[in-house]
Amino acid sequence: MLDLGIFGEETPDGDTTWAMSLLSGLEYTLALVALSWIVAMVLGSLLGVLRTTNRRWVVALGDAWVELFRNIPLLVQFFLWYFVVPAFVPPLKRMALEMDPTRFQLLLSVVCLGLFTSARIAEQVKSGILSLPRGQRMAGYALGLTEAQTYRHVLLPMAFRIIIPPLTSESMNLVKNSAVAYSIGLAELFFRTREMGEMTFRYFAAFGAATVLYVVVAFAINRVFAWVERATAVPGYLGGKR
Amino acid sequence: MTAIKQAALFACLTFVSAAAHAQALTGTLQKAKETGTVTVGYRESSIPFSYLDNSGKPIGYAMELCGKIVDAVKAELKMPNLKVNYSPVTSSNRIPLLENGTIDLECGSTTNSVARQKQVAFGPTYFVINVSAAVKKDSGIDRFEQLKGKTIATTSGTTSVPLLKKYAKAEDADFKEIYGKDHAESFLLMADGRAAAFVMDDILLAGQIANSKDPSAYKILPGSLRSEPYSMMLRKNDPQFKALVDKTIEAVMKSGEINQIYAKWFTSPIPPKGINLNFPENAANKEAFAHPNDKGVE
Helix, strand or coil: CCCHHHHHCECCCCCCEHHHHHHHHHHHHHHHHHHHHHHHHHHHHHHHHHCCCCCHHHHHHHHHHHHHHHCCCHHHHHHHHHHHHHHHCHHHHHHHHHCCHHHHHHHHHHHHHHHHHHHHHHHHHHHHHHCCCHHHHHHHHHCCCCHHHHHHHHHHHHHHHHCHHHHHHHHHHHHHHHHHHHHHCCCCHHHHHHHHHHHHCCHHHHHHHHHHHHHHHHHHHHHHHHHHHHHHCCCCCCCCCC | CCHHHHHHHHHHHHHHHHHHHHCCCCHHHHHHHHHCEEEEEECCEECCCEEECCCCCEECHHHHHHHHHHHHHHHHHCCCCCEEEEEECCCCCHHHHHHCCCCCEEEEEEECEHHHHCCEEECCCCEEEEEEEEEEHHHCCCCHHHHCCCEEEEECCCCHHHHHHHHHHHCCCCCEEEEECCHHHHHHHHHCCCCCEEEEEHHHHHHHHHCCCCHHHEEECCCCCCEEEEEEEEECCCHHHHHHHHHHHHHHHHCCHHHHHHHHHHCCEECCCCEECCCCCCHHHHHHHHCCCCCCEC
């Protein structure tokens, strides 16, 4: 019943096989995930830290950022970034017209997915820092460390260890959320899957293959984080072996 | 009564009941009878075949023809109060939704192709389109060949995608393709200047142009990548419903009523903006109406 021959068949344009077409989609998915993960981690950590300081306007800015990106559906955000924002930002409009269209789609997808995820990571970093006893921050200051040094050497090392499990989920979510980039026509894995379904009508085979690929990628991320969690465990703390 | 006579009588009865069974409803008609509803799938922006008017009601040329079929189903089942549901479909989900029974009849702008006939059945061809390209008038593009090296927008999931790739290969033209997820989005890509052309079925292009802010700013290139027949889509292996669809639409075509319906949607102002598509019946359409058929394109 399960006929895998379809993956060896040529696509209608005769350039490649369906298996290779899906793998080329996977390449875009992986590129999108890797780049937007970097954007999300850098921005998310920064905003998460800023939201735990006592500068009121900085905290307000961070809160506004998180609420803005958390409260708009991802699909809508993709549409806004691709069709609406360039209409109001002339440099972006120029890029839209001059850049290679596929690169431009990838760029906007990275921005969109990166910012969306940064809001969620900011929330986790904030909760990680707030979960530490107040005394740790005070101890840092008592030792004569500056605020930045206290974050760098006292608070963040523990906070990041604490939030490894939710960060794992968030990174796996990023893989799954990347599929929404199909809506602006980025030829990533889900786009290629739909294309294969529509042109061969073998929806079961196409989506079955995509499911396997997504699971493999998400699970690989899960394993990497599990390794990081073990490798960075502090003996006697948070379940680290003494 | 001898055993032989009894056997003969039994055989006769069996035969009679078998004949009665042959008249029993099957497929879509049986489903309509049992559930008291029939669901028509429509497209939200396939002007003028199947689209939403200002009040959000699906209307159009294909919807009107499907209305005839629904009326025929009501008459056939003697159920004047049969409930008709309307369900929006897209070019990517129309076949799965038809196959799984969410919709019973799809009335939009679906190409009847041999490949699709492996999955679904089609009614008589009600329109023949040419795949062409819409460009801005001030782009200076008059022929397909001038699109070489340019970015071209098309709607993902349509037959235009492989067609465009084949053309690119045959002509050794190096296109960059970008995809919109529906025609309005693909048109936006072209109108926005991100793509030089929007390659799609000519009548759909005419529809998008007629509905744009400034219809005089766009034109459709002459020439055609290929012709395709449009038809309503129904489930495969459903002979009773298929016969009813064929009979109903053929009657509309043979009686000439089709010409009035055609004129209403293609050469007169249509909702929502009262725009006239100015798309008179061409030779291919006349031929399709004169000789109703459900032949698919390769």
